[in-house]
Amino acid sequence: MKVLTNTPEQLEIIIEIPRFIVWFMVGPIALFGGLFTLALLLGGEFINFLVTSLVIAALVMGGWYFLTQRTQLWLDASAGKLWILRSTLFDAKRNEFALQHLDAAVVEQSRHGSNDGTQRATSTLQLVFNNTRPATHVPLTGWAVSGGGAGMLANAINDWLRAHHERAAVDGPSAR
């Protein structure tokens, strides 16, 4: 999660799980699963080898598909538009909206109980569009994260929007 560009004209952010964390989560399954299936093959258990390797391949592919999803957000003051680009292993899609319909960015928090009885909070960054009633919340990712990354991005978006609206008010309605 980081801000790539932050100028009065443009704000560009990217939300993705860092590649080393993806490797950290998927790599051990692939490595130890691969070693385990190799041991099965060397032990002459061909059916077990086949079944286990197919299951591990499905787990690794599924994990890779969901963990490598990436969202990019561009806010462009001069074009008066914002774009959301979501890309996965197989496809990419782009949504385009008028900047005037973006009200704010918010962070939705969920609390989960952990084994030691404490509560852990995870957050999802959402954009709020005010051209519908009630306002429509668009989550930028399919997963939630702990820590302050989502809050940092929401603050960056809201600060940029505030400055944009102030400039638009000073320049007059024709500048929007």
Add this chain to the structure above:
Amino acid sequence: MQILNASETKLELEYRPQAWIVGLGLVCAVLVIGLLKALFEGEFGGVAIAGVMLAFIGWVWLTRIFLTVRLTADRDAGTLRIATVSRFGEKFRERDLADLTGSEVETRFDENHSGAEPGLVLSFGSERHRLDLFKPDPADLLQAAESINAWLARTTAVESSATPRQPGDQAL
């Protein structure tokens, strides 16, 4: 929702819950593997468990998730066609395009767990029709509603320019 075609005369939108299809498809694949292994080894308990789970998840997958909802507005034919395509065939309903007055995103809240459920609503005058989409992305819905409204406005503009106002016409 993906825009397939947005010409002067035709607007085609399509929705398919890609992530859910991939996720549950992988679960079904693992269950098929388990079922085949149990069959091969003659473990009838394993066959029964994997078979029941596969039947249940596979049924949900095929009838609720592996669906394509296609919305086609055709100005030449004057129709709006809403089709749901599944592995078992296609169900569709057609309305007069002239009845379609607009489209909007409406968020309703589940009365059991209060979760937000955004949906695409088509307005036919005072009648509202909410499309039955499985776990739609709100960004896609907003885009779809904007596309439909822009296309309808373009249609109206074309029709207005084709019949120029005459002196004495009532102002709208």
